[in-house]
Amino acid sequence: MASVPDSAEIPIVRTVAELRGRVKAWRAAGAVIGLVPTMGGLHDGHLALVRAALAACGRVVVSIFVNPTQFGPGEDFARYPRNETQDAKRLAELGVHLLFAPSAEHIYPDGFATTVTVKGMGEGLCGAHRPGHFDGVATVVAKLLLAALPDVAYFGEKDYQQLQVIKRLVLDLDIPVAVEAVPTVREADGLALSSRNLYLSPEERAIAAALNRVLAEVAARLAAGKTAGAGAIAWGLKELEAAGFTRIDYLEVRDAETLGPVETAARPARVLAAVWLGQIRLIDNMAVEPAG
Numbered sequence: 001m002a003s004v005p006d007s008a009e010i011p012i013v014r015t016v017a018e019l020r021g022r023v024k025a026w027r028a029a030g031a032v033i034g035l036v037p038t039m040g041g042l043h044d045g046h047l048a049l050v051r052a053a054l055a056a057c058g059r060v061v062v063s064i065f066v067n068p069t070q071f072g073p074g075e076d077f078a079r080y081p082r083n084e085t086q087d088a089k090r091l092a093e094l095g096v097h098l099l100f101a102p103s104a105e106h107i108y109p110d111g112f113a114t115t116v117t118v119k120g121m122g123e124g125l126c127g128a129h130r131p132g133h134f135d136g137v138a139t140v141v142a143k144l145l146l147a148a149l150p151d152v153a154y155f156g157e158k159d160y161q162q163l164q165v166i167k168r169l170v171l172d173l174d175i176p177v178a179v180e181a182v183p184t185v186r187e188a189d190g191l192a193l194s195s196r197n198l199y200l201s202p203e204e205r206a207i208a209a210a211l212n213r214v215l216a217e218v219a220a221r222l223a224a225g226k227t228a229g230a231g232a233i234a235w236g237l238k239e240l241e242a243a244g245f246t247r248i249d250y251l252e253v254r255d256a257e258t259l260g261p262v263e264t265a266a267r268p269a270r271v272l273a274a275v276w277l278g279q280i281r282l283i284d285n286m287a288v289e290p291a292g
């Protein structure tokens with residue numbers, strides 16, 4: 001395998017005009033273009049998205065933008081991890097072709113007045129507990145997709161509701177981009193990688209692994225034919241409490257595509273949860289295969 005020189009660097013652009021200029025030249029040369037939107041604080045979960053993009057696309061842009069509009073008052077916008085130098089180095093080492101790292105003023109200039117809302121799908125689950133969150137996500141993702149106009153954009157299944165909201169947005173607004181879902185990357189004990197895991201104390205980190213275990217068991221119970229209300233979900237809620245999570249926002253089973261409520265896994269379904277350990281909110285989800 002070719003070694004990567006220490007001096008590996010990645011071009012960084014900060015405006016939509018510069019981004020469009022680069023993409024236009026690549027497209028003229030016939031390249032397939034991939035976009036990986038991120039908020040930085042890159043971990044192996046993000047790098048899995050980047051690797052998927054590099055495997056399928058001749059040119060890959062990663063965006064890093066900690067989007068203020070998807071954080072509610074009192075949420076962790078101010079302390080969200082930011083280290084552009086380190087992130088840029090990791091992306092350069094992987095061979096990413098361009099980093100788009102705009103300022104908040106560039107994305108939301110004075111007078112900015114448009115919000116994209118994906119009704120229904122963005123309202124329950126995290127949407128109910130983080131009012132306005134998916135409006136912020138949908139608005140910035142629409143902007144990023146329209147700025148880069150890639151052939152393919154990559155999003156992680158870890159943020160499953162976000163993924164479905166973005167698929168709907170792309171469909172509804174006829175944005176000519178394929179949305180590619182990449183499976184969740186986990187620690188050895190099952191904890192889904194997240195930028196927020198950094199802030200867990202050792203005690204909280206030990207408890208956090210129970211989230212994946214409980215979701216897997218709930219999914220298995222649903223697949224075995226137990227109904228959501230009567231069996232699997234009630235069991236899962238008790239297990240999460242017993243494991244030591246300090247608050248449970250939700251543990252629910254939903255249709256895997258529409259995110260509508262379901263009682264059984266007659267169609268592909270997804271178990272989704274959001275829980276708290278002190279100040280840290282964790283989300284995760286698990287596929288439930290139809291009961292057959």
Ligand code: PAF
Pocket residue numbers: 037038039065067070137140141159162
């Ligand atoms: O998943 C994320 O990191 C963000 O929600 C996204 C899609 C980059 C939009 O800000």
